[in-house]
Amino acid sequence: MKLLEHTTTWAKGDIYQGKVMLCVGALFLIAVIMILRSNHELLKGTLIPFSLAIVMLLGYGGFLTFTRNGHITQVESVYNESKMKAIEQEYAKAKKDHEAYSKLKPVWALLIVIALGLFFLFKTDYLKGLALGFIGLFFIALVIDTNLHYRLQPYFELLNSFS
Template sequence: MDFVENLQTWVKGDIIQGKWMIGIAILIILPICVLFTKTSNSFQKGMLIPLGLLFLMNVGYGGYLLFSKPKHLEQTEKSFQLKSQETIENEIEKIKVNNKSYLMTKYIWGGLLILSVVCSFIFKKDYFQGLSLGLIVMFFGMLLIDTLLHYRLKTYLIALNQNQIGRNLLN
């Protein structure tokens, strides 16, 4: 595959994930949040804040993916037509920075997930146990999202590096 095909595949994957994130947020998380606001159960009230944050993160980041990735694709394709080698090198550098960011956020989400699990055993009040469980769900959701995005990014980076090596051999 050439550079543009790899770029299009990566962008399409991120757009599909953005759609899934928004869909899951609206079809699953939002109704649960609405149900929890109408209850007097303190355990469910504790879960409401983290689930509300997970809803906002899914809608916000999913929307960001839907709107930013097509623009990135268009700009990168135009740049590639003008200066192909420079565009590939710039794209590889951007992807390497994003790779480090995803790696760091996966450790952060994982650490916060473990901390939330520990807190769920420490807290005895229903509200705080609900809060801990909600945080577990939220951090697991964010870990899952970033893991999927990172996996596709690594695949794209490998393809770009192979493409770059092939170009260097031909020159």
């Protein structure tokens, strides 16, 4: 039963983060609409990265929000059939996610540094805005992955102790 409690806690955390991502994505959508109406070149440069951020926030936030309840139900049904099978499946999934989050954090940080370097190399306001937008995009991705990884770690350690 301990597995189901921890799975539910982890999934509800992901659902909450998905809802927050959807709200932030909606705010970014409002910001993009306002930027479209402005005449400032620096802000116009941020449109492409902000649009990508909106797709990421709304897409992945929606995925988390709408699929994690089904995940709880699936784990519960497998757990009722075979406890070890449920633990093995969850461990494999958590291990894959743990490895992905561990590998992506340095990538996002490196991309932030590269975009920051490009900001200082670019001369026009539009390109500087583009670089600033990518800094924001990569920072958002870093924050999302860090939060997901932080919440996954106790669950992964619990599954590791079962194995």
